[in-house]
């Protein structure tokens with residue numbers, strides 16, 4: 271549970287990274303300073319050795335002698351010492367007594383005799399010293415070894431102080447910074463907890479709720495807003511779906527009620543065969559209506575589910591339009607309408623022939639259905655980038671307020687003129703789906719003198735257009 275908190279993981283990462291940085295940083299400071307102090311101490315040893323070298327005298331047997339009187343009030347007392355040895359290692363002069371007993375390291379003496387200038391650290395803890403050994407020559411002959419020493423207590427004291435500061439300061443900084451990190455991550459992630467809590471409260475039944483968090487436009491703010499938008503989309507979708515189901519049930523109930531009514535009346539008393547036939551014909555008509563309705567519903571449901579494949583093959587528009595004109599001809603003739611075809615040059619589109627046929631048939635059927643006199647014109651126009659199919663009529667037109675809405679499912683203009691012929695209001699919804707599934711669109715122009723439906727189909731149909739919702 272603990273490790274499922276981003277806040278804690280962030281704070282731990284922060285702690286670990288900062289700890290590594292502090293360790294590296296402290297180590298860097300400590301070792302750099304130690305090197306610098308050591309090398310400056312060595313420099314001062316060399317300078318001092320040269321200084322002392324100049325103070326050497328010659329003894330009675332020609333051997334070098336050194337006479338340094340130390341002042342007990344000298345504040346540097348006990349910080350430095352000098353020692354003069356002959357080439358065998360015998361002590362000629364030694365002021366290291368005040369310093370504490372510093373043993374003679376013969377290895378260093380030998381190195382100095384061979385011409386080196388070794389600087390070594392001797393002793394430990396309190397009485398640690400650094401000693402430089404240098405040979406002294408006279409007339410090309412090695413006559414002695416001069417050793418100059420300096421206490422390391424000051425240097426060690428400085429380094430120890432630094433170590434103390436780092437050892438206390440770094441963990442303290444780490445603790446404070448970690449609290450800061452924890453506080454920051456808590457602050458930054460608190461809105462996410464709020465989003466989670468509210469998201470849990472939003473249920474399928476009540477999609478009207480929104481987070482509506484007043485957050486700045488940062489990552490979390492955008493997450494909350496995106497969440498709200500998603501819920502809004504789901505809400506709209508659920509509402510549409512519920513409306514669709516309600517409308518569909520209503521539409522199915524109407525013919526069923528009609529059938530039931532006709533049968534009930536027929537069964538009230540014995541009747542002639544002709545009466546029964548009449549009832550059956552009425553029932554048959556209602557069943558046809560229901561079949562059409564269920565067909566349309568099925569098609570829309572499958573298109574919603576993305577389960578309606580759209581084939582892509584060349585479709586010749588001339589054949590398509592001719593075939594539609596032929597199919598609506600009998601109906602048009604019965605109403606005294608003229609059907610004309612207005613060809614727009616040879617044209618082929620890539621699409622699903624059956625679906626395009628259904629689209630044009632729906633439009634032509636509507637045109638014939640809602641037009642009382644005049645002409646219904648079917649045609650197409652080829653353009654370089656798209657082909658346009660159209661169906662024009664001389665009917666009553668579509669009132670402005672309905673022009674967009676007629677493409678919605680179950681939307682009908684119920685103004686009395688059209689009531690008897692009107693279907694379920696699915697035809698144009700299906701037309702729009704087919705057009706969009708081909709990457710195209712459908713629009714209507716209308717005036718009291720008639721309506722014209724235009725379907726634009728791009729030459730190159732989009733492959734992803736099959737999942738377009740109606």
Ligand code: ADP
Pocket residue numbers: 632636637640641663665666667668676681682683684688692693694695696697698699721
């Ligand atoms: P329906 O099955 O009712 O015809 P549609 O979706 O095909 O459903 O059409 C929706 C409504 O648009 C129709 O009810 C009708 O009122 C109106 N409409 C469609 N085409 C025409 C047209 N050519 N002229 C006038 N009104 C039309």
